[in-house]
Amino acid sequence: MSVLVDSDTRVVxxxxxxxxxxFHAEQMMEYGTNIVAGAVPGKxxxxxxxxxxxxxxxxxxxEEDADASVVFVPPAFAGDAVFEALDAPLDLVVAITEGIxxxxxxxxxxxxxxxDTRLIGPNCPGIITPGESKLGILPGNIFESGExxxxxxxxxxxxxxxxxxxxxxxxxxxxxxxxxxPIIGTDFIDALELFENDPDTKAVVMCGEIGGxxxxxxxxxxxxxxxTPVAGFIAGRTAPPGxxxxxxxxxxxxxxxxxxxSKINALNDAGVPVGDTPNEVADHxxxxx
Amino acid sequence: xxxxxxxxxxxxxxxxxxxxxxxxxxxxxxVVEAAEDIGYPVAVKAQVHVGGRGKAGGIKLAESKEExxxxxxDIIGMDLKGYHVERVLVEEAVNFKNExxxxxxxDRGEGKPVAMVSTKGGVDIESVAEETxxxxxxxxxxxxxxxxPYQARKAVYDAGVPRELASDVASVLQTMYQxxxxxxxxxxxxxxxxxxxDDEIIAADAVMNIDDDALFRQQxxxxxxxxxxxxxxxxxxxxxxxxxxxxSGNVGIIxxxxxLVMTTLDLVDxxxxxxxxxxxxxxxxKAERVANALDMVFSDENVDAVVFNIFGGITRGDEVAKGINxxxxxxxxxxxxxxxxxxxxxxxxxxxxxxxxxxxxxxTLEDAVQRTVEHSEEEAQ
Numbered sequence: 001m002s003v004l005v006d007s008d009t010r011v012v013x014x015x016x017x018x019x020x021x022x023f024h025a026e027q028m029m030e031y032g033t034n035i036v037a038g039a040v041p042g043k044x045x046x047x048x049x050x051x052x053x054x055x056x057x058x059x060x061x062x063e064e065d066a067d068a069s070v071v072f073v074p075p076a077f078a079g080d081a082v083f084e085a086l087d088a089p090l091d092l093v094v095a096i097t098e099g100i101x102x103x104x105x106x107x108x109x110x111x112x113x114x115x116d117t118r119l120i121g122p123n124c125p126g127i128i129t130p131g132e133s134k135l136g137i138l139p140g141n142i143f144e145s146g147e148x149x150x151x152x153x154x155x156x157x158x159x160x161x162x163x164x165x166x167x168x169x170x171x172x173x174x175x176x177x178x179x180x181x182p183i184i185g186t187d188f189i190d191a192l193e194l195f196e197n198d199p200d201t202k203a204v205v206m207c208g209e210i211g212g213x214x215x216x217x218x219x220x221x222x223x224x225x226x227x228t229p230v231a232g233f234i235a236g237r238t239a240p241p242g243x244x245x246x247x248x249x250x251x252x253x254x255x256x257x258x259x260x261x262s263k264i265n266a267l268n269d270a271g272v273p274v275g276d277t278p279n280e281v282a283d284h285x286x287x288x289x
Numbered sequence: 290x291x292x293x294x295x296x297x298x299x300x301x302x303x304x305x306x307x308x309x310x311x312x313x314x315x316x317x318x319x320v321v322e323a324a325e326d327i328g329y330p331v332a333v334k335a336q337v338h339v340g341g342r343g344k345a346g347g348i349k350l351a352e353s354k355e356e357x358x359x360x361x362x363d364i365i366g367m368d369l370k371g372y373h374v375e376r377v378l379v380e381e382a383v384n385f386k387n388e389x390x391x392x393x394x395x396d397r398g399e400g401k402p403v404a405m406v407s408t409k410g411g412v413d414i415e416s417v418a419e420e421t422x423x424x425x426x427x428x429x430x431x432x433x434x435x436x437x438p439y440q441a442r443k444a445v446y447d448a449g450v451p452r453e454l455a456s457d458v459a460s461v462l463q464t465m466y467q468x469x470x471x472x473x474x475x476x477x478x479x480x481x482x483x484x485x486x487d488d489e490i491i492a493a494d495a496v497m498n499i500d501d502d503a504l505f506r507q508q509x510x511x512x513x514x515x516x517x518x519x520x521x522x523x524x525x526x527x528x529x530x531x532x533x534x535x536x537s538g539n540v541g542i543i544x545x546x547x548x549l550v551m552t553t554l555d556l557v558d559x560x561x562x563x564x565x566x567x568x569x570x571x572x573x574x575k576a577e578r579v580a581n582a583l584d585m586v587f588s589d590e591n592v593d594a595v596v597f598n599i600f601g602g603i604t605r606g607d608e609v610a611k612g613i614n615x616x617x618x619x620x621x622x623x624x625x626x627x628x629x630x631x632x633x634x635x636x637x638x639x640x641x642x643x644x645x646x647x648x649x650x651x652x653t654l655e656d657a658v659q660r661t662v663e664h665s666e667e668e669a670q
Contacts, residue, residue, distance in 0.1 A: 107433055
């Protein structure tokens with residue numbers, strides 16, 4: 001079992017004719033993802049990586065019966081590409097693109113509240129159900145099918161924690177990289193709810209980082225709604241206040257909110273053990289299983 | 290991207306928001322000339338990207354030519370929280386009876402812009418927000434519709450702005466939202482918006498920050514950018530296009546992806562070392578970029594050892610390894626010990642390529658960090 005994607009998911013790659021789009025379309029197919037079409041304005045009628053390309057997502061969805069898309073469209077056009085996928089409509093849109101203007105995402109966010117489509121990202125590594133399907137850029141070979149759900153704001157940190165799990169034989173149901181931007185589609189609470197409702201997910205890892213208050217809100221959600229045990233990790237304990245650490249979201253305000261300490265305390269209060277190292281997170285998960 | 294006060298004021302003034310008479314100056318003579326033109330009293334204000342300029346001595350009032358000279362001499366050339374002051378804004382000092390706050394920013398929790406008005410302007414608004422949150426009226430805006438005029442009025446009335454000023458303040462707020470929207474701002478703020486004895490309002494300060502990701506469609510503003518850095522290393526990082534933050538320790542850190550780099554910093558601390566920097570080479574880095582990253586970290590004289598932590602997804606281990614080799618082969622002797630941890634995409638190929646006479650290769654993150662901390666302790670002695 002899995003959440004959101006499995007081997008039946010029929011995927012359109014938006015931006016498949018670009019370098020990244022093509023490379024990762026091939027990687028995804030090699031992994032087993034059921035990619036049924038590409039969508040690139042003006043490139044309809046071509047074929048890339050063995051799949052037909054359409055001018056619009058609407059056409060791709062209609063002709064190939066697609067229900068999900070992965071967006072590899074450059075930032076200036078990515079907001080529009082997401083709108084197009086929401087309107088097609090698809091069930092799931094995964095936006096990999098980094099650097100989409102925040103105001104474009106605010107408009108996307110508004111539209112999301114009006115439709116049934118789920119968005120993952122932007123600026124994220126994507127989602128993977130090991131052994132079945134991956135939508136995004138995650139390195140498939142480190143994942144293994146199993147019982148642990150994983151949700152993370154950071155791509156490479158996801159890989160690190162998965163590596164710590166897989167190396168001791170702990171597999172994953174689904175891993176979701178939700179992205180580090182200030183405005184994202186699926187957030188921690190959405191992902192936690194999916195895992196809570198998935199009978200095959202026996203434990204969940206939640207990787208957060210400094211900035212914002214999403215982890216604190218997630219902690220409250222866990223305390224009130226979850227029976228599935230959760231272990232956490234928070235990156236940025238040593239980050240100095242006021243400095244932006246890479247991600248737009250990874251900044252600690254001077255006033256004490258959004259710090260690693262506040263997030264760790266909130267999670268501990270919700271009964272969630274937080275590892276000092278990614279390896280300790282795997283220790284906690286091992287205890288749960 | 291953050292605009293200087295004088296730049297933000299010119300954008301605001303062009304949009305119809307009243308601003309004081311002012312002139313930019315970079316020498317004592319220019320300050321005096323500007324002050325005589327405007328008429329005393331004037332405020333002389335350092336143009337650097339630093340908060341709390343007034344308290345730090347970067348803003349002075351001058352009531353005469355002598356005082357203007359003195360203020361110019363004091364401020365031009367001073368170091369303000371690490372920034373060198375090269376220019377000042379000479380500005381009509383407005384007599385006021387009240388100070389308001391107006392601003393528009395993104396509420397990331399809501400995913401919507403929020404307009405804010407307060408009658409407690411002229412002070413540190415973050416403290417007001419923390420201590421007396423009710424003193425700030427907030428109105429969330431639907432980004433698809435923009436700000437309705439009633440929302441501007443509502444925020445102004447909710448804040449308790451005096452009736453005789455309500456219409457003017459609402460109009461300023463509406464204009465600010467329009468600027469926020471049109472110019473891809475992440476923040477626009479006037480603090481204080483002064484109320485004169487004659488019930489006129491005037492923007493005595495101006496903040497405008499633009500979303501860096503949107504600069505491609507804000508050419509006019511992008512051209513106003515004046516890079517200022519705290520030191521040469523940060524300047525270099527800007528040229529190389531790295532996310533880089535200098536810290537106070539001696540363990541140099543290079544990695545890919547903000548979350549993983551932060552985790553590496555945390556682990557260095559966990560194992561008893563002190564991080565010298567945050568450096569994210571980003572996704573998909575090629576060999577040259579990796580070499581630039583090493584150049585950056587070696588340029589920091591505080592660094593005693595360097596750890597490379599790469600978990601390849603979109604980034605490929607063999608590319609990283611080539612970059613590390615080519616950067617290190619230029620030295621007769623490696624300046625500082627380098628420890629490399631490669632995992633993920635093409636990591637095995639990368640580890641095979643790595644010249645292990647030049648670097649120490651470790652399999653796991655924990656081992657790599659511990660080894661680097663040990664090296665840093667040995668070197669520091």
